Amino acid sequence: MTKYHLNLAHLYGDLLNTYSDVGNIIALRYYAKQMDADIAVKVVSIDEEFNPDEFDMALFGGGQDYEQLVVSKDLPNKKAGIEKFINDGKPLLAICGGYQLLGHYYIGANGEKIPGLGVLDHYTLSQDHNRFIGDITIKNEETGQEYHGFENHNGKTYLGKGERPLGKVVSGHGNNGEDGSEGAIYKNVYCSYFHGPILTRNGEIAKKILLAALHHKYPAADLSQAEALEIKPTF
Ligand code: GLN
Numbered sequence: 001m002t003k004y005h006l007n008l009a010h011l012y013g014d015l016l017n018t019y020s021d022v023g024n025i026i027a028l029r030y031y032a033k034q035m036d037a038d039i040a041v042k043v044v045s046i047d048e049e050f051n052p053d054e055f056d057m058a059l060f061g062g063g064q065d066y067e068q069l070v071v072s073k074d075l076p077n078k079k080a081g082i083e084k085f086i087n088d089g090k091p092l093l094a095i096c097g098g099y100q101l102l103g104h105y106y107i108g109a110n111g112e113k114i115p116g117l118g119v120l121d122h123y124t125l126s127q128d129h130n131r132f133i134g135d136i137t138i139k140n141e142e143t144g145q146e147y148h149g150f151e152n153h154n155g156k157t158y159l160g161k162g163e164r165p166l167g168k169v170v171s172g173h174g175n176n177g178e179d180g181s182e183g184a185i186y187k188n189v190y191c192s193y194f195h196g197p198i199l200t201r202n203g204e205i206a207k208k209i210l211l212a213a214l215h216h217k218y219p220a221a222d223l224s225q226a227e228a229l230e231i232k233p234t235f
Pocket of ligand 1: 018061062063064065068095096097098152153154155
């Protein structure tokens with residue numbers, strides 16, 4: 001029995017799970033165990049209610065344009081819930097397609113406009129017959145931490161109000177190949193184009209997400225041991 005229990009919503013986990021984004025849950029569980037916490041996971045998909053009060057953290061993975069289009073039609077039903085979840089300060093990890101769908105819209109590879117939730121202020125354009133593919137390294141300017149991953153996306157994302165990048169591109173393409181930014185941070189929402197999956201290779205981000213969830217759920221707990229968890233490089 002662990003001391004802490006966390007509930008994770010895997011948003012559209014049956015449709016958006018490119019390049020094993022589900023591995024992020026394995027990484028979260030690996031680090032959670034070291035913080036004396038376990039994680040129950042529930043996939044919340046099309047036509048299912050998302051109750052923000054039921055969950056302590058969430059994962060919104062990547063996918064193909066077709067699946068993103070399917071998901072986008074269901075998003076209005078979950079908008080109020082996801083907005084509340086984010087504004088409550090609960091952590092959400094959004095990768096690639098999920099990242100795009102948190103913003104205003106994504107223009108798909110065939111030119112179709114796929115509406116997003118619009119709860120974050122970015123938007124995503126399409127590249128003409130090109131994708132950003134390959135290994136990528138970025139540096140978070142606030143912490144100096146370096147993050148490593150693999151990107152494969154058509155979309156070019158431009159950040160908006162209140163969003164700061166997850167990191168500055170050291171090598172690779174990032175959000176749009178132009179402004180040197182990669183990913184986004186907004187409140188406790190972490191967005192990125194990184195697959196890999198991101199958390200298996202960048203435990204520091206897993207640690208931030210878990211600590212945010214634990215502090216939110218257990219405000220009176222002494223979490224100093226979890227805070228002190230040392231993350232060993234895995235890439
Ligand atoms: N379909 C989107 C794009 O190509 C997202 C891809 C992904 O999630 N890997 O930009």
